[in-house]
Amino acid sequence: MARFQHTVTLFPVPRRWFESCVVMIHWDRHRRTSVDITVRGNGPAGSEPPLSCRLDLKTAERPQQVKLSVRLKAGAGAWSKYAEGYAELHLDLGRLWSSVTGTAPFKGPALSGTVKQTLVRARVTTITRSTHDRFWRVTVKARVKGRSIGRLLLPVVVTVAGRRARTSFVRALDDAARKWNGRIPELVRSDPSRLVDRVF
Template sequence: MVSVRHKVVLAPVPYPWLVDALAAIRTLLEESQADERGLVLPDGQVIPDIRLARGRHLRPGSVYLIEDEDEDEDEGKDKDKDADASETVQITVGEWDHRRAVRLELALAADDMNVELDATLKSPDRPSLVEVSGRTRGDAKPRTLFDMAGRARVRLDDWWPAADTDRTPPSAPASARLDHRWIRADVQAVPRPSPSRDDGGWDLHVTVSLRGRRLLRPVAAVVLAVAAGRIRRSVIQSLDNLAARWNDRVPRLVAMNADQLRENLLSKP
């Protein structure tokens, strides 16, 4: 097994801002309409790439399709190869209740990969739990390289007390597991108040563990032991890059109130 522990410093997201932002997004969607033109926003703008394929707008069982085709215009390309790359996303509303839960099922079909996700936000009016599970299947051979399943959950009720008041949570508020046929990866994240930031930032303590699975566990153990140093450097670099992107974008979003966020969403359909 290889275990990596690393700390990153993140700009904070106030819980009241999250509540207001989710309400703004939900209200914008509920005030929109779906017809043969696509998704019609409250100001009349139309997003033509999103089409209601079945059911009524935002009702349980409704299905939306998002289709994207990239045409290759390079005349120098080999004509025997596919010139077009297509991608279709199907979104099914499993539940839409701002008091109880919002659950969406997403299925992405691309030329070389299929992805299925099931995402749930409990009590959106006062968000308490986020759960995501999913699976990927590759069309390329050998398919075992791309077939994976995973799940993640964030207990929001425990996240902010730990991040803002240093209250010790019963377990890591954020956790994830990714299972490949050969390897299992477990991730746990615990936030703490950051003494290095003046804005009430967070020190995020992340632990990533990798281990072999099934009959290949002994072989995987040897491979992981040999590559342990490279794996640790790669994980740390990835976490640092994610933190840098977070700290570049999140403060600008948090600076917006609900009305400004709505205007920003309407200006970028």
């Protein structure tokens, strides 16, 4: 098993602004919403496997639960099956708002997820807290286990390239945080109605 952990600081998203955006893109606010997206490459047929995503929202009226599932199907080639994978993320908005405002005791991670690939399985969780200046301090934890022959390969990979893998993990989160902090401040200052009109 390999363990990774890193903490980033993010510009906060106000709850009222977020919920206003969600409500504005819904005609029926009390029904469940699902969005399906399939992304295909521009290469020759079968050379690039399709990526399928599904976003589920139980209700738009003060949303509490969001689920995102992503599936990468195998393409052509003898080794293509090893690129096949599936990920599912669950965001508990109730826990998120409570943890950043300190209005309720901690009851678990706001964001949790599982990533499955032919050779490995990873469990990801995040813990979010508000700093003294109201930014979000997010700690991301990941545990990776081998599957099938990956159980034999993972210890070798960790021994040989463990430091490089942890560096890549940290760099990826830092890059994501930098992009978030570069875009979110302008978005949350925008009127939700204008933002929705621009997107749709």
